[in-house]
Amino acid sequence: MRGRFITLEGIDGAGKSSHVQFIADQVRERGVHVIDTREPGGTRVGEDVRKIVLHEPMGVRAEAYLMFGARSEHVTKVIEPALAAGEWVICDRFIDSTYAYQCGGHGLPRATFDALVKALEPAPVPDATFLFDVDPALAAERQQGQQRTPDRFEREKTDFFRRVRGAYLERARDEPARIRVIDASGSFEQVRARLEAALAPVLA
Numbered sequence: 073m074r075g076r077f078i079t080l081e082g083i084d085g086a087g088k089s090s091h092v093q094f095i096a097d098q099v100r101e102r103g104v105h106v107i108d109t110r111e112p113g114g115t116r117v118g119e120d121v122r123k124i125v126l127h128e129p130m131g132v133r134a135e136a137y138l139m140f141g142a143r144s145e146h147v148t149k150v151i152e153p154a155l156a157a158g159e160w161v162i163c164d165r166f167i168d169s170t171y172a173y174q175c176g177g178h179g180l181p182r183a184t185f186d187a188l189v190k191a192l193e194p195a196p197v198p199d200a201t202f203l204f205d206v207d208p209a210l211a212a213e214r215q216q217g218q219q220r221t222p223d224r225f226e227r228e229k230t231d232f233f234r235r236v237r238g239a240y241l242e243r244a245r246d247e248p249a250r251i252r253v254i255d256a257s258g259s260f261e262q263v264r265a266r267l268e269a270a271l272a273p274v275l276a
């Protein structure tokens with residue numbers, strides 16, 4: 073039986089990466105093989121692209137093409153083979169990030185985004201997406217603690233993340249059956265409890 077594909081989304085600092093392993097462990101506890109991965113990344117090519125796209129200045133089209141180039145390798149070499157083998161895949165970011173960041177944040181034309189999605193076909197559609205929704209100011213506060221040098225997206229101003237957040241919420245309104253919005257404000261424990269409640273029907 074084909075595996076299930078779960079993606080996590082949200083603006084930088086929303087706290088989503090802190091829950092990837094928890095979700096993977098919940099799936100494993102049900103005796104299901106699961107892999108966790110991320111975008112941009114997930115393959116040698118994807119991780120090399122990640123270094124470029126997160127740090128080199130470029131136009132939004134180049135950004136989008138690189139994200140989809142890395143994604144093509146990720147889908148064909150990692151995600152699709154795992155799903156076909158009956159494994160579940162937990163992916164930290166996927167196509168919704170491109171819509172939110174490149175269209176919402178950097179103004180990529182919707183028609184260009186749609187053409188890239190079409191060119192990627194056949195690509196798996198997530199069975200469930202958890203959108204960790206939080207105010208950009210709170211997300212920025214959470215990023216304060218990070219030791220590493222911020223990448224070029226993390227260096228964007230609050231207004232950029234307001235646009236990204238708005239684009240995410242637009243996607244969630246358009247696809248309520250797939251995208252579960254998790255209120256990511258509050259303590260780590262509170263967010264974890266909200267995630268557990270949203271995850272339960274997906275694991276049932």
Ligand SMILES: Nc1ncnc2c1ncn2[C@@H]1O[C@H](COP(=O)(O)OP(=O)(O)OP(=O)(O)O)[C@@H](O)[C@H]1O
Pocket residue numbers: 082083084085086087088089090091214215217218256257258259260261263
């Ligand atoms: N509910 C929370 N309250 C306070 N801090 C949190 C909460 N959730 C996560 N954090 C902290 O916020 C920081 C960012 O968390 P995390 O890396 O999971 O965010 P993210 O959404 O994956 O960001 P990015 O997309 O940039 O990786 C981490 O230091 C994490 O420990």
Ligand SMILES: Cc1cn([C@H]2C[C@H](O)[C@@H](COP(=O)(O)O)O2)c(=O)[nH]c1=O
Pocket residue numbers: 084110111112126139165166167169170171173174225226
């Ligand atoms: C897949 C994808 C990602 N991004 C951006 C979003 C983040 O700022 C970084 C990834 O960093 P993270 O710490 O792993 O979350 O890349 C994007 O702009 N477009 C995309 O398609």
